[in-house]
């Protein structure tokens with residue numbers, strides 16, 4: 456394995472002077488050196504052939520003992536210095552102080568094909584930031600992260616990626632339901648890849664400690680290495696930086712809304728400074744279109760991170776990033792203006808996104824109303840979001856709309872006349888509106904199919920892969936990995952995954968409800 460190593464974070468930013476791996480507050484530093492934990496009997500479950508190519512490792516090399524050892528933390532690649540990052544965060548609306556990479560260990564950074572990548576292990580043992588937890592990850596959550604991050608990438612959603620999924624061979628104790636019944640589960644390690652894993656929280660922790668010197672170092676570092684086009688650091692550059700982070704964050708969330716992805720834990724420590732979807736925990740996919748849905752049982756009461764609230768939370772998180780960057784800018788007004796632009800841009804971009812889902816490209820003053828009325832109608836009875844939008848592209852004015860989208864209803868037998876009438880009335884407006892567009896039905900169908908995925912990682916699909924993998928059968932991981940590489944294409948042999956959630960999955964743990972215990 457000859458990797459083009461290009462470490463920057465641990466070379467250019469201040470390191471924790473303490474080298475012992477003890478849990479503590481780490482000050483005056485951006486990271487702590489730490490070695491991954493040796494595992495009992497590591498074994499590979501899956502490797503992403505695409506990420507291998509991206510980082511310049513051959514398939515042959517990925518089968519070597521060395522690959523396995525490096526990407527399970529059992530050996531450290533020569534000339535590299537693994538470390539855990541120091542960050543803080545606002546969790547569920549409250550400042551939580553220092554959090555940090557409690558179970559993520561950064562291995563190294565590389566450059567390949569003009570791209571910069573940071574590689575890290577999730578679940579490779581404790582770090583100074585592990586607080587009261589063990590630094591480990593279980594198989595179920597690792598499969599969910601591995602499959603979903605790659606699926607999101609192919610859906611066109613900005614995201615961190617995954618290179619490999621392995622079993623550690625160790626057992627990990629978890630209380631899945633937080634009901635006092637902990638049990639041992641298989642431990643696993645995902646190697647994740649991203650241009651950078653810096654989060655809003657990396658800035659927040661320094662700012663909260665009044666460590667302006669290191670706050671400036673980190674911000675300058677981020678601009679120099681990841682926002683180079685913004686130019687040399689200055690007050691203006693910091694504002695441009697904040698503006699770009701704001702735009703990227705909004706862009707990412709609009710994509711989430713488009714595909715029906717609910718992150719589940721949008722704490723500021725889970726917000727990437729590059730606007731990437733990061734930290735796949737108790738996330739979920741909308742089955743029935745429901746603005747109020749959240750997959751995270753920890754959030755069941757207040758539903759802070761519910762589907763419809765994600766754009767607001769994005770703004771709330773950016774407000775806290777603005778606060779963190781304030782000492783470098785010392786002017787409130789321009790920061791406020793950027794935050795205000797988020798609201799305006801959200802209205803514009805969200806409308807454009809919804810219009811694209813409906814195959815509407817010209818402007819009409821009633822479009823917003825048409826979309827709001829669709830969103831209301833979609834929530835009358837349980838209606839599968841993915842199937843609805845995918846099948847909508849088959850509609851034309853000569854067809855009965857209700858019949859076209861019928862497959863999306865979870866209980867079609869019991870739909871009342873009233874609901875049926877609402878659908879008929881919506882389709883009649885939609886049909887009229889379509890006549891204003893210049894595209895043929897076929898053209899519209901093709902355009903809509905590029906934004907309305909046919910295949911997403913439905914919650915129960917990940918669970919089926921988990922159950923099989925747990926029994927030692929890795930075939931479903933491979934099947935789903937391949938399926939989700941082409942989410943917008945028709946895959947006739949895989950039609951079975953274009954189906955509503957089966958009844959058994961409705962209230963099953965892991966399918967509709969997830970806790971943070973991963």
Ligand code: AMP
Nearest residue numbers: 554555556557558585588589590591734
């Ligand atoms: P999360 O909400 O999963 O993003 O995690 C919030 C914080 O808890 C981060 O600092 C994580 O690194 C840390 N954390 C989560 N799970 C573990 C674990 N099993 N061991 C150590 N730290 C953890």
Ligand code: MG
Nearest residue numbers: 724725733734
């Ligand atoms: Mg996290």
